[in-house]
Amino acid sequence: MTIDDTTPKMRWWDRLAHPGQFMIWTAYLIWPLVILTGLLMVLGLYYAFFNSPADYQMGDTVRIMYVHVPTAWLSQFVYGAMAVSALGTLVWRHPMADVSMKAAAPLGAAFTAMALFTGSMWGRPTWGTFWEWDGRMTSTLILLFIYLGIVALWRAFDDQLRAARVIAIFTLVGAVNVPIIKFSVDWWSTLHQPASVFRPDGPTMPGSLLTPLFLMFFAFTFLFVTLQLVAMRTEVRRRRIATLERKAAQGASA
Amino acid sequence: MIELGQHATFIAAAYIGVFAGIAGLILWTLFQSRRAVARLDELGDKRR
Numbered sequence A: 001m002t003i004d005d006t007t008p009k010m011r012w013w014d015r016l017a018h019p020g021q022f023m024i025w026t027a028y029l030i031w032p033l034v035i036l037t038g039l040l041m042v043l044g045l046y047y048a049f050f051n052s053p054a055d056y057q058m059g060d061t062v063r064i065m066y067v068h069v070p071t072a073w074l075s076q077f078v079y080g081a082m083a084v085s086a087l088g089t090l091v092w093r094h095p096m097a098d099v100s101m102k103a104a105a106p107l108g109a110a111f112t113a114m115a116l117f118t119g120s121m122w123g124r125p126t127w128g129t130f131w132e133w134d135g136r137m138t139s140t141l142i143l144l145f146i147y148l149g150i151v152a153l154w155r156a157f158d159d160q161l162r163a164a165r166v167i168a169i170f171t172l173v174g175a176v177n178v179p180i181i182k183f184s185v186d187w188w189s190t191l192h193q194p195a196s197v198f199r200p201d202g203p204t205m206p207g208s209l210l211t212p213l214f215l216m217f218f219a220f221t222f223l224f225v226t227l228q229l230v231a232m233r234t235e236v237r238r239r240r241i242a243t244l245e246r247k248a249a250q251g252a253s254a
Numbered sequence B: 001m002i003e004l005g006q007h008a009t010f011i012a013a014a015y016i017g018v019f020a021g022i023a024g025l026i027l028w029t030l031f032q033s034r035r036a037v038a039r040l041d042e043l044g045d046k047r048r
Helices: A012-017 A019-027 A030-050 A060-092 A097-127 A135-156 A160-174 A177-187 A207-253 B005-042
Strands: none
Touching (some): A012 A019, A019 A207, A030 A060, A060 A135, A060 A160, A060 A177, A060 A207, A097 A135, A097 B005, A135 A160
């Protein structure tokens, strides 16, 4: 009998939680994700510009939808991922939960800014205005400010473990804004159209518009997953750097 | 390239804005990663 036979096997949860194990299994994922994202993006752009018709009402401006909807989806999905990570930090004290929370915040802020920008570019030719203080746009702008506040909070603390607890609470409080964004078009009279893809009775769009939309939707989602994994790996390294620098400083003062 | 109609400027601006943002995100993420790896090298960490 060898030592390996008697050592208890790591459960998948432990493998996920252990920063060293996380660095090992994610190293194999990055390049396949980069290739998949690139392929989906190229295919999505081909369909968006060369293989989808103009809309009968909006004309060619409908092509803005193929970048607006995925970025708007990610603005809310990333926050959802941060809220789950916040629970992981507060409830389960998962070692990778606050790493995930910290890595996602700037990505979420960037996708929210892109969603607001593309919405504005779509709004001018279709509604006649770049901006309107209606429920959907205002709540999305608030989401951007929440993201920026979280990024600023991470930078405000030297002790990242203490920061994680404060920011987890802040993130969970801010999560109330996500259903407000989602249902704002149903609750209030807004310029923004109601949901037309994810509806109980199915999408109201033809397949010729849905195909590029879904391709771009998955391309952007995999882009986020790829960037998130790389950013998490960087954060794990940063914490190792902090530990090594602390040890070096202690060694120098001893 | 297909004809984008009278609102081509808005369509082009939306795509240029998004892909400039994506390029910025990718470069920033890579820069942060490279910087962390370089610092670990300086500190003599072999695991990276």
